[in-house]
Amino acid sequence: MTELICRRILLKLSGEALMGQGDFGIDPDVMARIAGEIEELVDAGIQLGLVIGGGNIFRGDGLAQEGMDRVSADHMGMLATVMNALAMQDALSKLGLDAHVMSALTMNQVCEAYTRCNAVAHLDRGEPVIFAAGTGNPFFTTDTAASLRAIEIGAELLIKATKVDGVYSADPVRYPNAEFYPRLSYDRAIAEGLQVMDTTAIVLCRDHDMPLRIMNINQSGALMRLLQGEQIGSLVESGD
Numbered sequence: 001m002t003e004l005i006c007r008r009i010l011l012k013l014s015g016e017a018l019m020g021q022g023d024f025g026i027d028p029d030v031m032a033r034i035a036g037e038i039e040e041l042v043d044a045g046i047q048l049g050l051v052i053g054g055g056n057i058f059r060g061d062g063l064a065q066e067g068m069d070r071v072s073a074d075h076m077g078m079l080a081t082v083m084n085a086l087a088m089q090d091a092l093s094k095l096g097l098d099a100h101v102m103s104a105l106t107m108n109q110v111c112e113a114y115t116r117c118n119a120v121a122h123l124d125r126g127e128p129v130i131f132a133a134g135t136g137n138p139f140f141t142t143d144t145a146a147s148l149r150a151i152e153i154g155a156e157l158l159i160k161a162t163k164v165d166g167v168y169s170a171d172p173v174r175y176p177n178a179e180f181y182p183r184l185s186y187d188r189a190i191a192e193g194l195q196v197m198d199t200t201a202i203v204l205c206r207d208h209d210m211p212l213r214i215m216n217i218n219q220s221g222a223l224m225r226l227l228q229g230e231q232i233g234s235l236v237e238s239g240d
Contacts, residue, residue: 004227005157008047008123010150011038012143012160015056015084017217025056026087035091037223038128042097046227047123049153050130051146052088054080074138078105081142085132086111092128099128104136104145116152123153143201151208158210159226160197161217166234167196183235186212196236205236212236 013034020027041048057080085101089111092099100122101111112118114131122129134145143160150158164172167189169179181194186206189196196202196214205212215222215233226232 003229004044004046005229006227007045008049008153008155009041009157009159009227010049010051010146010153010155011223012146012158013050013052013217014162015053015080017161017163018052018084018087019056026084031087031091033220034217035088035095037221038092039095039097040224041227042126042128044224044227045126047126048128049119049123049149049155050085050088050128051142051149052081052084052130052132053142054078054084056080057083071138074134075105078133078136081134082107082111082132085130088130097128099130101130101132104131104133119149120153129153141198141201143197144204147197147201147204147210150210151204155210157213158205159213159215159223161215161223163216163218164214165216165219166214167194167236169194181234182231183237183239185239186236189236196234202236206238209238 018026018030020030038048054077058077082103089099089101102114102119103111104114106113111132119129131145131149134140134142135148146158146160167181167184169181172178186202190199190202196212213226213233213235215226222232
């Protein structure tokens with residue numbers, strides 16, 4: 001088998017990636033496909049942490065803009081990520097994987113409370129860990145939670161799997177002539193407002209030298225090809 005470029009990763013999925021062609025919720029076929037790709041990685045020896053957003057169920061910032069208290073709205077958004085995490089845990093368990101959901105909010109009857117020590121122990125045993133409820137604090141996105149958890153668990157690579165092929169100078173759907181960036185620096189992503197991740201998440205990656213790969217989750221098999229060394233998507237790292 002082709003040698004893998006790293007052994008421990010943090011995969012960030014948007015909640016919207018789980019909707020498939022729908023407008024809300026979870027598409028079972030999409031969930032099953034992604035779970036199957038995760039199983040392939042784990043079987044190959046990848047230690048995998050996973051953060052899933054909650055935008056397919058609830059977006060706290062959207063309701064806050066409509067007048068709801070921001071803290072309450074963000075807590076509701078965190079609960080949406082727990083729902084997605086439990087759904088992914090179920091999909092992985094059906095494939096025989098002993099996946100753990102660890103929440104930044106304490107809810108012991110539903111899932112484990114997050115501690116770095118226990119998370120690393122699960123990963124060392126080859127058991128996927130799904131990090132839920134963001135950072136456990138309002139005003140922080142799941143992008144920031146993904147950067148934070150990647151750093152905490154000592155991941156070698158943070159992968160943000162989206163619906164686009166990588167980073168462009170502008171929205172490629174609206175602007176077909178937008179330039180594709182196969183590689184760029186953290187500082188350029190911030191300075192040009194390229195919406196790779198939110199600024200706090202990118203700064204965390206920059207300050208801890210965490211390489212960030214942006215790729216399209218809808219390309220079947222791309223995750224494994226990426227970890228086998230194929231240049232897929234866009235790489236954000238130190239440099240010009």
